[in-house]
Amino acid sequence: MKSLTVAAKGRDSTRDATFALCNLIFKYCFEIDNLRLCGNMVTVTQQQLTRIKHFPKADQVMYYFWVGRLHLSQVKIGSAQENLRVAFDNCTNKNWKTKRTIFTYLLATSLMLGIFPHPSLVDYFGLTAQFGPLIRAIKLGHIAGFKSALDQQRSWFAKRALYIHLREKCEVLVWRSLFRRTLFANMRDRPKLDSTKPPVLTFADLLAALRFSSQDNTIDVNDVECIAVSLLDQNYLRAYILHSSSLLVLHKDVKYAFAPPFIT
Structure with a gap:
């Protein structure tokens, strides 16, 4: 309850805190690995989406991020990539850590669709070690190299719930x-x-x-x-x-x- 109060602090009304509260629920659901409520949250906020641009930018960014992750968990790769792209484009460079997190999932979903980012962008966010060998193996059609690249970073990908998706969709x-x-x-x-x-x-x-x-x-x-x-x-x-x-x-x-x- 304290978290909900903090999220609503400084808002003119509870309605103004819609996406902030929704983002908190998304976060907790992912932390406890129980996403059943997330679908309900997306349904509840559908009417508010038409005016989401009137809400704080941070709320917008995180909402699209969580919806992107939800759709990824549901194997809706195209929709996940679209939502993550919106989150990435609207996240300012000042929030580099958040933008890097968003880019991690955007990069993963893009690879699953066969979209390869420029190496300099991957390097800018410090993700070359995790994704560089994987991207090279996919482009070269190197099956053993692909499996090796995934397995070498297995714990890193698994921690972010990406390992299984990358294994199944990129092979x-x-x-x-x-x-x-x-x-x-x-x-x-x-x-x-x-x-x-x-x-x-x-x-x-x-x-x-x-x-x-x-x-x-x-x-x-x-x-x-x-x-x-x-x-x-x-x-x-x-x-x-x-x-x-x-x-x-x-x-x-x-x-x-x-x-x-x-x-x-």
Whole structure:
């Protein structure tokens, strides 16, 4: 009760303290790992959102931050990223510690959508050690490197409830990058391929790439097909599987076949 009194202090009315009180409840719910009330808080504040800009900037920033985290916990990655972006854009540079915390979650959700920030921005917030190796592994399609980068920072990510989300959502991006690099390697090594036909990837080439990237020789053709189906099902790849020839036939326009996942 004392916390609620502090939150309302200096406000003209209880209504003026709406988002401050809401932010306190969000904070406590996350601290005790009980988010059932958070959904109710979002519902209660919906009518007030039309006039949120009339509330103190700090209340606005923290509200969007907590809603972003709530949506992340609900695996609503796009909505989480949008709310965290609003919080980040409205947080002043004077509040560097708060802005760094917001950026940590904004960076994580952006990676899950296949959006990569400029390295200088990651470095500015002192997050290169945590995210740098992870970003490189995703871009290179390095499966073993991705798992190693995550595991080396496991306690850091787990403390912020990011480890499982990054593991589940970013691994598919690693596969996508690996398929793309395998195709470009084939096009470079086989320049005389008929350009009038759609590009293809053989399961044999993908199997070799997956085994090399993961450093796991137990991967077989069934795993290749499962990964390909997963990429297709999640719209990370525009192609179809030709089972009779064990081929992955891609869209003729390679840029479209591997279009950025965040626009799907």
